[in-house]
Amino acid sequence: xxxxxxxxxxxxxxxxxxxxxxxxxxxxxxxxxxxxxxxxxxxxxxxxxxxxxxxxxxxxxxxxxxxxxxxxxxxxxxxxxxxxxxxxxxxxxxxxxxxxxxxxxxxxxxxxxxxxxxxxxxxxxxxxxxxxxxxxxxxxxxxxxxxxxxxxxxxxxxxxxxxxxxxxxxxxxxxxxxxxxxxxxxxxxxxxxxxxxxxxxxxxxxxxxxxxxxxxxxxxxxxxxxxxxxxxxxxxxxxxxxxxxxxxxxxxxxxxxxxxxxxxxxxxxxxxxxxxxxxxxxxxxxxxxxxxxxxxxxxxxxxxxxxxxxxxxxxxxxxxxxxxxxxxxxxxxxxxxxxxxxxxxxxxxxxxxxxxxxxxxxxxxxxxxxxxxxxxxxxxxxxxxxxxxxxxxxxxxxxxxxxxxxxxxxxxxxxxxxxxxxxxxxxxxxxxxxxxxxxxxxxxxxxxxxxxxxxxxxxxxxxxxxxxxxxxxxxxxxxxxxxxxxxxxxxxxxxxxxxxxxxxxxxxxxxxxxxxxxxxxxxxxxxxxxxxxxxxxxxxxxxxxxxxxxxxxxxxxxxxxxxxxxxxxxxxxxxxxxxxxxxxxxxxxxxxxxxxxxxxxxxxxxxxxx
DNA sequence: CCCCCCCC
Numbered sequence: 062x063x064x065x066x067x068x069x070x071x072x073x074x075x076x077x078x079x080x081x082x083x084x085x086x087x088x089x090x091x092x093x094x095x096x097x098x099x100x101x102x103x104x105x106x107x108x109x110x111x112x113x114x115x116x117x118x119x120x121x122x123x124x125x126x127x128x129x130x131x132x133x134x135x136x137x138x139x140x141x142x143x144x145x146x147x148x149x150x151x152x153x154x155x156x157x158x159x160x161x162x163x164x165x166x167x168x169x170x171x172x173x174x175x176x177x178x179x180x181x182x183x184x185x186x187x188x189x190x191x192x193x194x195x196x197x198x199x200x201x202x203x204x205x206x207x208x209x210x211x212x213x214x215x216x217x218x219x220x221x222x223x224x225x226x227x228x229x230x231x232x233x234x235x236x237x238x239x240x241x242x243x244x245x246x247x248x249x250x251x252x253x254x255x256x257x258x259x260x261x262x263x264x265x266x267x268x269x270x271x272x273x274x275x276x277x278x279x280x281x282x283x284x285x286x287x288x289x290x291x292x293x294x295x296x297x298x299x300x301x302x303x304x305x306x307x308x309x310x311x312x313x314x315x316x317x318x319x320x321x322x323x324x325x326x327x328x329x330x331x332x333x334x335x336x337x338x339x340x341x342x343x344x345x346x347x348x349x350x351x352x353x354x355x356x357x358x359x360x361x362x363x364x365x366x367x368x369x370x371x372x373x374x375x376x377x378x379x380x381x382x383x384x385x386x387x388x389x390x391x392x393x394x395x396x397x398x399x400x401x402x403x404x405x406x407x408x409x410x411x412x413x414x415x416x417x418x419x420x421x422x423x424x425x426x427x428x429x430x431x432x433x434x435x436x437x438x439x440x441x442x443x444x445x446x447x448x449x450x451x452x453x454x455x456x457x458x459x460x461x462x463x464x465x466x467x468x469x470x471x472x473x474x475x476x477x478x479x480x481x482x483x484x485x486x487x488x489x490x491x492x493x494x495x496x497x498x499x500x501x502x503x504x505x506x507x508x509x510x511x512x513x514x515x516x517x518x519x520x521x522x523x524x525x526x527x528x529x530x531x532x533x534x535x536x537x538x539x540x541x542x543x544x545x546x547x548x549x550x551x552x553x554x555x556x557x558x559x560x561x562x563x564x565x566x567x568x569x570x571x572x573x574x575x576x577x578x579x580x581x582x583x584x585x586x587x588x589x590x591x592x593x594x595x596x597x598x599x600x601x602x603x604x605x606x607x608x609x610x611x612x613x614x615x616x617x618x619x620x621x622x623x624x625x626x627x628x629x630x631x632x633x634x635x636x637x638x639x640x641x642x643x644x645x646x647x648x649x650x651x652x653x654x655x656x657x658x659x660x661x662x663x664x665x666x667x668x669x670x671x
Numbered sequence: 672c673c674c675c676c677c678c679c
């Protein structure tokens with residue numbers, strides 16, 4: 062029986078700079094292996110060894126074909142027809158990247174005894190028992206004479222449409238999901254779903270400007286950034302909502318910490334990058350996954366989500382100074398409502414705050430806004446967030462109808478601090494505790510809270526294991542205006558160097574050092590006067606008096622150990638003996654809210670079972 | 672090559 066395989070294909074790929082045109086080879090899979098490199102959106106990636114019966118060659122499959130591996134349709138000894146592929150040299154090795162394939166009926170036996178072309182080549186080429194490795198590209202080889210247009214992914218006959226205006230060969234049409242740094246010849250056809258402002262920056266390397274866009278097609282999204290010349294070349298052309306061909310750009314590993322676009326990679330526009338408009342509107346529009354305003358309590362702080370609502374009120378423009386950078390930012394709050402009868406505040410920043418105009422109570426769809434916990438729940442525009450005013454989507458029409466008919470006169474329920482972490486109404490606010498994320502001590506440590514330049518806030522319920530008795534307070538300035546500075550004991554009174562005044566007696570204030578623990582671990586925290594007084598149930602001054610009169614103050618510390626409390630903590634980077642460490646300060650303390658905390662836990666559990 | 676996303 063003659064081999065069904067396209068003998069000679071491996072050799073052709075091996076000796077050609079580019080993918081052979083017009084061939085759809087039939088090859089046998091010798092092995093399938095998961096590799097240690099993420100796919101575009103973090104999926105697994107698989108490497109195949111493909112045989113043409115004479116030789117074998119390495120291949121990768123585009124992640125959208127992963128299901129074929131999962132379902133075992135693509136497995137050892139299976140025969141496949143490559144209907145979409147490109148070839149590439151990675152670190153001097155030839156690689157076939159499979160974008161589309163069909164499986165061919167076969168009895169499952171291995172065909173022939175294929176050999177490794179690479180070894181033969183590196184051994185001097187003479188070891189090859191097959192035809193000399195001289196096959197010129199784009200000529201008929203081996204047993205196949207296919208003359209089909211090379212198609213890639215879903216591009217079909219449009220593959221060459223990527224060849225913009227007949228310029229250079231820009232590569233086949235790729236699905237966004239198929240892009241990777243291993244492949245540099247590609248064209249995507251994608252819609253711009255988001256475009257940033259032009260940002261100017263200056264650092265040690267000089268000055269520059271940049272912008273970024275998010276592209277989307279039916280397989281995924283990817284962020285693209287252009288610097289300097291690319292700003293001049295493409296900023297105006299790339300309109301939000303329109304579809305473009307993009308090719309000859311670089312693919313980098315995305316720094317996921319800086320944006321929420323779901324892709325392991327990002328595009329960097331370069332000098333030779335080609336972008337041209339495309340009038341094919343079949344590329345999908347932005348997809349929303351709206352969260353009802355009443356359901357924001359289910360989200361975690363800092364989560365990104367999509368929200369649609371009627372702009373019921375527009376606040377005045379204001380300016381705030383960033384604590385981090387000391388730079389001023391324009392800010393504007395708006396109030397959003399939806400048919401759940403809930404309202405939420407959303408903050409716009411910078412240019413968006415300045416230019417925002419909506420005096421007619423429009424419906425606005427927001428994509429990728431950040432959830433905050435100020436005032437229970439609040440929303441904040443993120444740089445990669447988008448807003449669409451009165452979008453033509455069913456949800457918007459529905460909201461419009463509802464608002465005009467009844468919503469206009471509805472009394473809306475606002476988020477409040479009492480709704481701690483979504484535990485609706487549970488009395489967490491008893492002590493006026495501002496809700497911040499409830500964490501175990503282990504989580505606070507594992508997540509490195511307080512290790513960055515900026516302080517971190519969290520809440521933890523823990524039990525006091527030990528309170529330091531030796532140094533629980535300091536003598537403070539007695540100024541009734543509230544100075545609180547430490548005073549120096551001179552022989553004729555206590556001097557406050559700040560107020561430049563002397564007092565007959567200081568007022569003692571707490572600096573209480575405590576070891577607190579929960580089921581995950583323990584840490585040392587510091588509570589200052591007000592919180593410490595709440596914990597100790599006696600003022601530092603009184604406790605000092607007892608100490609000075611020789612009374613047993615130990616009982617006061619004894620009855621404090623073993624108390625379980627909810628601490629609102631500040632974790633901040635500090636150095637001690639030149640060693641960096643985290644200093645944990647208790648900002649507020651309250652009785653544990655068992656009802657609210659268990660509601661929070663049960664919510665976490667239900668999230669796990671999704 | 673940016674990468675800040677702030678405030679109360």
